Amino acid sequence: MRRAAPLLLAAALALAGCATRTGPDAGQAVQAALAAAGLPDESLGFVLQPLDGSRPALARRAGDAMAPASTMKLVTATVALERLGINHRGRTELLAASAPVGGVIDGPLILRGGADPDLDWPALWWLLRQLRESGVREVRGGLVIDRTLFHPARIDLGLPPFDEAPEFGYNVIPDALHLNGSLxxxxxxxxxxxxxxxxxxxxxxxxxxxxxxxxxxxxxxxxxxxxxxxxxxxxxxxxxxxxxxxxxxxxxxxxxxxQLVDRQWLAARMVRQLWAELGGTMAAGDAEAAAPAGAVVLAAHRGRPLAEVLRGVMKSSDNALSRLIYLQLGAQAAQPGEATLAASERVVRAWFAAHGLDDRGLVLDNGSGLSRRERISPAQLAALLRAGQAGAQAPELLAALPMAGLDGTLSRRLKDGPAAGRARLKTGTLRDAVGLAGFVPDAAGRPWVFVALLNHPEAARKGRPVLDALVNWVAAQR
Known part of the structure; x- marks a missing residue:
């Protein structure tokens, strides 16, 4: 790889040198970058075009369904901003079947998850503190945890691990409680x-x-x-x-x-420990079940608005929270008995149809890109970006994207070229797939829609310099 570096640099310079030339010259320079990386021509697909349509699109494999890696998060984010709204918030509640009497809950304490992305240990402590300061001191029926916002309530159970490191945070499959990220x-x-x-x-x-x-x-x-x-x-x-x-x-x-212990065990132990530290008592017996109809809300915690959450999700490429947001799309629209993931897919495809976008070849799994199944074509991703930029939520989506050379997953990339501090792009990396998608201003300040996906067994090891060279070519256009 070190031997290839000068060749990759030369290819990047060749791309920049083609800035005032026509599309075919750019294509030849891209081919040179692929050759320098030792990657075949067919491994790369892209769509590049000024957002205003003032120049014809440059494209390769535009209609081919490709593995997007985490650029798939653009689909989840764009659809969620429109369908859930920028102010959508997850909510966690403490409930009881009936109101406490004399500081006693005569039954279980119910902890109900509502896809709250900010439910960490301090937030759980504050929930219990609210309950304690309301005068409740004794729970006579144990603890019930309600994860039924999603169906099934534990989507993680029975699924094979994505890779050989299921205990690391990027592999967490969220549920409606998502307490401390299950970590x-x-x-x-x-x-x-x-x-x-x-x-x-x-x-x-x-x-x-x-x-x-x-x-x-x-x-x-x-x-x-x-x-x-x-x-x-x-x-x-x-x-x-x-x-x-x-x-x-x-x-x-x-x-x-x-992620080392079962999330039900972890949640129950933490609730009991914090409640005891606050001076409360709780009878034995923990369970997972739905809150009964008519249950009384005793305390609540609200997560940040979706637009704020997405900023962290997109810049750090947070898989678990992306999956949580994708599941919220389904939870809002699910029919009785419908699986939440199936409802999420239905919502996304309906959004594509409402915006006149072709969803043929689109394969959805969990909305995060951490999947060997998910597929989208460069043309579909470019069309989604155009539709997102035309919508009322465009500023929120743009602000959530990493900036070249400055922050998020691009903080160490594209630092010295013409795209530095200007391009806003979502990255994607799997072992055999890398991608960049978003918006790149050219030398005249015109934003370009940029989508580049590279699929190859050595994509993660060799592919990113090719994508970066393509970004810098666009940024140098006049």
Whole structure:
């Protein structure tokens, strides 16, 4: 790869040098960049055109359905901004079957998830604090967690893992509660005395055992290279022992948020611990079930408006929250008994139809791009971007996109060329697919619709310089 770098740079300069020429010259320069990367011509598809349509589109494989990786998040974001609205908020509630009497809930406390993207540990504490300060001190019926906004309530159950690292945050499959992202922080430390591990916060009934981990010679920044999924063993009183596996660098200290325990177990333990710390009592017995009709809301927490949430989702390419938003599209429109994911797909295809866009070849899975199945053509993605820019929510979508060389997933890319600080693009990376899609101003300040998808077994290793060179070519156009 290091040997190819000068050739890639030369190809990028060739693209920039073609800035005042015609489309075929640009195509030849793109072909040179592909050749320098050792990638075949057919691996790349793109659509490039001024947003005002003042020049004919430059296109290759425009109509071919391709793996989009995280550029698929543009579909979810664009449709959600219009169908859910910029002020849409998720909501978490504490309920009881009937109003408390004398500080006592004579039945279970119900924690109902409403796709709240901001329900972290402090938000859960504040919910319980509200309940405690209202005078409630005793819960006589245990805890019920209601995840039924989505159908099925636990979409994650029974699904095979996307890859070999299901415990990392990008792999979380959300549900309607999505408490702390279903993640628990652990801290690992390697000292001359050995390896230690603890959870943050510490939870009663949870023990971490790092005794089987070896010491690695890797740099601390590469600590996760030798990580292996933990083994879970039951302990007394419903507790768990997590036996950590793999190796960890010598002299390193690292904190990571991981999906290590079942989310129902984690949520119930946290509720009970925080409630006890607030001076409340709760009877035994935890369950997952729907709140009864007529249940009384005792406290609530609201997430940020969708437009604010999307800024973080798009810039950091947050898979779990993208999936949560995609599921909200379905939850809002689902018919009785309809699976939420099926309803989400129906909403997206209806949006395409309403905007006169062809959805043939479009394959939807979870709305995040973290999928081996999802497909969209460069032409469809370009048409979606045009429709989004023509809508009332266009400023919100544009503000959510990473800026070349400045922030988000583009903070270390496109830093020195003509696109730096000007292009706004959603990135996408899987092992065999990379992409860039969004808007690139040319040298005269005219915004271009930009979509480039590259599918190849070595796309992640070799493909990004090709896409970046194409961005800089557009940015240099006059």
């Amino acid at each position: 628990l922080d652990i801290e690992l430390q390697s000292t001359p005395a050995g390896l230690t591990a603890r959870s943050l916060p510490a939870l009663p009934g949870l023990a971490l055992d790092a005794g089987a981990m070896a010491v690695s010679p890797r740099a601390c920044k590469d600590w996760d290279e030798d990580w292996r999924p933990a083994l879970r063993e039951p302990a007394g009183d419903g507790g768990l022992v997590l036996k950590l596996q793999g190796a960890f660098p010598a002299g390193c200290r690292q904190r990571a948020a991981l």
